[in-house]
Amino acid sequence: MTALHDLPAHDLLAAYRQRTLSPVEVTQAVLAHIERWEPHIRATYLLRPEMALAQARESEARWLRGEPKGALDGVPSTIKENIATEGDPTPLGTAAVELVPAAADAPPAARMREAGAVIVAKTTMPDYGMLSSGLSTFHPLSRNPWDTRKGPGGSSAGGGAAAAAGYGPLHIGTDIGGSLRLPASWCGIFSLKPSLGRIPIDPPYTGRAAGPMTRTVADAALMMQVLSQPDARDSMSLPYQDIAWSQFNKGAERLRGLRIGLLLDAGCGLPVEPEVKAAVERAAKLMEAAGATIVPMAPFMTQAMLNGMDHFWRMRSHIDLQALPAARRDKVLPYIRTWADSAAGMSGTEVFNASHQFHLTRVNTVKACSAFDYVISPVAPMPAFQAELPSPTNDPLRPLEHIGFTVPFNMSEQPAASVNCGYTTSGLPIGLQIAGARFDDLGVLQVAHAFELIREPQRAWPQPPAG
Incomplete structure (x- = not known):
């Protein structure tokens, strides 16, 4: 019998409707499970059981x-720390930020509350969300449930760990270069980075x-039904579209x-490690056996593009940090300070040339993908790395060497998902990225669900250490 904390949202809602389960007993079970896991993985912020x-x-x-309130009524959920919730401080993962209560729920949090979701906790992130790890000067170090010596990825670190550990079925993260898909890959879960503007957010960027x-894809589709509702606060949001999210299941056909x-x-x-490459190639063969035509692609990103985006983000962060009082600036993670301050001597021409790489990335990505219905790739070139490290290279001057597969789809505004496609010999999950044309979010969900149906059997979810 499936434990209550492991039940997907669809099953919980059906049980509530039939009165075979209540939201109270499910929430109690989830909280008890979190109590067992949390000392080992430290995924939560503002865990308030009574609330x-x-x-x-x-x-x-x-x-x-x-009279259920909405599509998620009574389903335990978490929200990433940088998505404002009314009355709560938003530290952005760093000890440098003043803890000021938020005046209102940001759009994703507002939609979850309106739908009746039970917000069990918020989840952790690294300083300013600028790392693909759970390393933070504000939160305790977050770890990966599959192997607590490893990190969960980032910047949606706690969300990835919480989903894999069974902190309820629904979790919200954010992504600007891979921050949803990297934790999803390294924690063996599913995540969709939607088309830019599909889910309103505040502040937009x-x-x-x-x-x-x-x-599961099914639970993500259920969340998209709620999160994609319009909100005027996002000046970059897409016009609302009544997408049939429930039609995610078109089968392997x-x-x-x-x-x-x-x-x-x-x-x-960084080069793709052999076990990751082999898992993605096996996924491609399974798709081919199901009737797809698989066509090898030449790379379309360049190191200059990745470096340009890196240098522009360094300058943005340098300016932000320089605006802080010295005492607060000193609280920022040293790795991030070193990274940001390396931009101090950049000229205006260099900053412009760096910013131009965002546009070149967008153009190259759209052009390369235009010949295909969908594109598959690794999410990251390696599996989860040591928890204490800020990045796989541990080098603040080479911090983004692992996001070459993910960041282009942020800049091209295309939907891209991570779905588990295998495991390393040591048992770490490996993510397959599935990207679609701009606005084809539902198609990406359908292809990801089709892959769920044909992939190799999945391993049992990790359990908290005994004692």
């Missing part, structure tokens, strides 16, 4: 009246997207006749 139980009791009363982090590009070389950054 969660109060929400669950309100949900239970609505279900007993036959070029390439920045919020998205679901779940164990959805792959038949598709022309899918296979990208095994990002063209920049």
Whole structure:
């Protein structure tokens, strides 16, 4: 029998409807499971059991009246720390930020509350979200449930760890260069970085997207139904579109006749490790056996593009840090200070040339993908790395060498998902990235679900250490 904390959202909602389970007993089970896991992985911020139980009791009363509030009523959920929740401080993962209560829920948090979700906790992130790890000067070090010596990825570090560990079925993260997909890959879960503007967010920023982090495509599709509702605060959001998110399940037949590009070389950054390459190649063969045509792709990113984006982000962060009082600036993670301050001597011409790489990345990505229905690749060139490291290279002057597969789809505004496609010999998950044309978010979900149906059997989710 499946434990309550492991049940997907669809099953919970059906049980609430049939009155075979209540949101209170499910929330109690999730909180008890978090209590067992949390000392080992430290995924949460503002874990407040009594507040969660109060929400669950309100949900239970609505279900007993036959009046559920929305599509997620009573489902335990978490929200990434940088998505504002009314009355709570938003430290952005760093001890340098003043803890000021947020005046209002940001759009993703507002949509979850409106849908009746039980917000169990917020989840951790590294300083300013600028690392693909759980290393933070504000939060305790977050770790990977599959191997607590490893990190969960970032910057949606706690969200990835929480989903893999079973802190309820629904989690929200954000992504500007891979921050949803990298933790999803390294924690063996599913995540969708939607088309830019599909999910309203505040504040909006070029390439920045919020998205679901779940164990299944089905639960992500359910979240998209809620999160994609309009919000005028996002000046970059897409016009609202009534997408049939419930039509994510078209079966393995959805792959038949598709022309899918296979990208095994990002063209920049670290080389793909053999176990990762082999897992993605096996995934491609499974798709081919299901009727897709797989076409090898040449790399379309360059090291100059990756370096340019890196240098522009360094200058942005340098300016932000220089604006802080010295005492607060000194609290920022030294790795990030070294990275940001390396931009201090850049000229205006150099900053412009660096910023231009965002546009070149966009143009190259769209052009390369235009010949295909979908593109598959590794999410990252390696599996999860040592938890204490800020990045795989541990070098603040080479910090983004692992995002060559993910960042182009932020700049091209295309939807891209991570779905587990295998494991290393040591048992670490490996993510397959599936990218689609701009606005084809539902298609990416359908292809990812088709792959779920044909992939090799999945291993049991990790369990908290005994004692």
